[in-house]
Amino acid sequence: MTTIAPSCGTGDLTTFNILHAFPEALVRGMRSSFLRDPEYHHLTQCESLDDARLNLTETDYSEVLADSSTMTPASLQKAAIQKLVTEFQYLRSQAVQPLSQFLDFITYEYMIENVILLLKGALSGRDINELIEQCHPLGMFKESTMRSIPTFENSAKGYMDLYQTVLVDTPVGPYFSLFLQESASHHGGDSRNVLEEVEIEIIKSSLIKYWIEDFHQFTQKLGGDTAKLMGDLLNVRADTNAINITLNSFGTPLNEPAMRSSDRKRLYPAVGHLYPAGTSMLVDVADEEELGRVLELFPQYSAIWNVHANGQGDKSIDDCFYERDVEMLELAFESQMHYAVFYAYVKLKEQEIRNLVWISECILQQQKDEINKFVPVFSFHAPWREMKPRR
Amino acid sequence: MSSAVCQSEFCNQGWSEVLTHMSPYGYASFGVAFGLGLSVVGAAWGIWLTGSSLVGASVKAPRIRSKNLISVIFCEATAIYGVIMAIILANKIKKPEDTGFYLDQNWDYAGYYYAGYGMFSAGLSVGLTNIASGISVGIAGSSCAIADAQDASLFVKILIVEIFASALGIFGIIVGIIQSNACTFPIAAMEG
Numbered sequence: 080m081t082t083i084a085p086s087c088g089t090g091d092l093t094t095f096n097i098l099h100a101f102p103e104a105l106v107r108g109m110r111s112s113f114l115r116d117p118e119y120h121h122l123t124q125c126e127s128l129d130d131a132r133l134n135l136t137e138t139d140y141s142e143v144l145a146d147s148s149t150m151t152p153a154s155l156q157k158a159a160i161q162k163l164v165t166e167f168q169y170l171r172s173q174a175v176q177p178l179s180q181f182l183d184f185i186t187y188e189y190m191i192e193n194v195i196l197l198l199k200g201a202l203s204g205r206d207i208n209e210l211i212e213q214c215h216p217l218g219m220f221k222e223s224t225m226r227s228i229p230t231f232e233n234s235a236k237g238y239m240d241l242y243q244t245v246l247v248d249t250p251v252g253p254y255f256s257l258f259l260q261e262s263a264s265h266h267g268g269d270s271r272n273v274l275e276e277v278e279i280e281i282i283k284s285s286l287i288k289y290w291i292e293d294f295h296q297f298t299q300k301l302g303g304d305t306a307k308l309m310g311d312l313l314n315v316r317a318d319t320n321a322i323n324i325t326l327n328s329f330g331t332p333l334n335e336p337a338m339r340s341s342d343r344k345r346l347y348p349a350v351g352h353l354y355p356a357g358t359s360m361l362v363d364v365a366d367e368e369e370l371g372r373v374l375e376l377f378p379q380y381s382a383i384w385n386v387h388a389n390g391q392g393d394k395s396i397d398d399c400f401y402e403r404d405v406e407m408l409e410l411a412f413e414s415q416m417h418y419a420v421f422y423a424y425v426k427l428k429e430q431e432i433r434n435l436v437w438i439s440e441c442i443l444q445q446q447k448d449e450i451n452k453f454v455p456v457f458s459f460h461a462p463w464r465e466m467k468p469r470r
Numbered sequence: 471m472s473s474a475v476c477q478s479e480f481c482n483q484g485w486s487e488v489l490t491h492m493s494p495y496g497y498a499s500f501g502v503a504f505g506l507g508l509s510v511v512g513a514a515w516g517i518w519l520t521g522s523s524l525v526g527a528s529v530k531a532p533r534i535r536s537k538n539l540i541s542v543i544f545c546e547a548t549a550i551y552g553v554i555m556a557i558i559l560a561n562k563i564k565k566p567e568d569t570g571f572y573l574d575q576n577w578d579y580a581g582y583y584y585a586g587y588g589m590f591s592a593g594l595s596v597g598l599t600n601i602a603s604g605i606s607v608g609i610a611g612s613s614c615a616i617a618d619a620q621d622a623s624l625f626v627k628i629l630i631v632e633i634f635a636s637a638l639g640i641f642g643i644i645v646g647i648i649q650s651n652a653c654t655f656p657i658a659a660m661e662g
Binding site for chain 1 (some may be wrong): 519527605616
């Protein structure tokens with residue numbers, strides 16, 4: 080699959096502002112809407128969800144919460160995501176090429192999630208309207224397309240039909256077609272015989288892998304600061320995926336020696352610091368100890384792995400990854416005249432939404448000792464800042 | 471080939487004549503054009519660099535609107551330097567009194583050529599420094615607007631950067647005025 084070439088470069092320090100100054104200044108203005116340390120402090124002190132709601136009305140979330148009378152973690156999450164979507168659509172409407180293509184790439188990830196959600200929902204026979212309610216708003220297709228996805232059967236022929244009639248016109252069509260081609264060539268047969276027993280999770284991992292590679296190539300073609308910063312962010316993302324795939328495959332059929340080199344290997348992205356040497360070593364990893372030994376060779380991951388392996392302070396490996404991600408995404412805001420700030424904004428906003436949901440769940444379940452386990456965004460008391468000794 | 475070279479005194483003596491045989495009035499007028507034109511290019515570049523960031527940043531932080539127009543004013547100042555220089559130079563270009571077909575024997579040729587070259591380089595000094603100054607103020611102004619939207623105390627500090635950037639244009643006009651000071655086009659033959 081050849082990535083679409085951007086219509087022109089991003090422009091350097093002296094020419095970036097011609098086309099992209101307005102959206103960039105907008106997204107930097109939106110940076111001030113992140114919750115600060117005092118606000119998080121007030122929220123964690125709340126006794127009930129109504130208190131939390133009162134505190135949130137003093138932040139940027141006041142408008143989205145004004146409609147509902149009571150707040151639950153689910154409704155808070157929905158309102159916060161809707162706010163992010165409104166802001167993102169405002170940015171997208173003001174963007175021109177190649178920034179608009181870049182912003183579209185950010186939404187493809189959510190489209191993939193929605194397609195997988197609809198397929199899974201079809202398998203368990205849930206109502207289509209319920210499923211569409213649950214879809215992530217950033218990755219919506221046309222209504223008719225989305226309604227027709229669950230009507231396809233979970234078989235090889237079903238997927239082929241699904242691709243040819245529905246997905247081929249959507250932006251994620253190329254990823255699906257690559258997945259079908261590769262499965263067909265791997266199983267050495269007609270693609271209709273493929274996917275007899277393929278799990279939906281494997282389809283999702285493959286689609287995400289193709290998306291990361293496509294996005295990475297696109298940013299490299301853009302050149303300049305964007306290529307450097309986005310290359311770094313996507314490399315780290317790909318590595319996180321590779322490590323998670325390996326970790327989650329222990330104890331499943333994917334970990335058997337025969338499956339490892341054929342199926343698991345195909346899920347590792349072809350970008351990242353771990354590619355190619357690390358991923359070829361990861362193919363042979365059978366348990367956590369071997370995984371630890373492979374990751375020792377990569378300094379940026381050995382520290383994260385050690386936290387997980389030693390089980391320090393019940394911090395999970397996901398928490399470590401989130402912390403590392405937030406640290407890197409904040410750095411995207413440090414320089415001007417590049418596109419990485421748009422990607423960083425969406426991801427950091429997602430992290431904030433995760434934080435809000437965590438805090439509200441803890442308040443609901445009265446788990447006060449767990450409530451501080453979130454990663455604050457743009458905070459002076461962030462874990463990585465506190466670890467550095469002040470001179 | 472040497473036999474093919476023209477030997478008469480009316481023939482050209484090579485490409486260097488493009489430069490040596492251009493009229494000083496031509497040089498002086500190009501000096502005016504470059505001085506004004508390049509300054510305006512620099513100012514315009516700076517204004518769109520800073521103005522576009524300013525309107526975007528003020529969507530979320532309307533309080534920065536009026537203060538940050540200073541950046542636009544700094545850019546505009548570089549255009550004004552260009553206009554000042556162009557007016558000074560244009561006033562020095564004088565048509566000689568009626569001399570007939572050829573200039574007089576006592577014509578102040580030294581001053582004549584000095585005036586032409588001097589005004590050309592004065593115009594270039596001002597124009598090129600103002601391009602650099604304009605772009606520099608523009609980029610700094612764009613960052614100033616975005617930073618001010620986040621933290622109001624940053625505005626004055628980044629303004630100092632812009633002041634230094636704007637000083638580059640002042641260097642250009644100072645040197646330009648010194649260069650063009652002694653340039654006068656002779657309008658009549660010298661006495662004696």
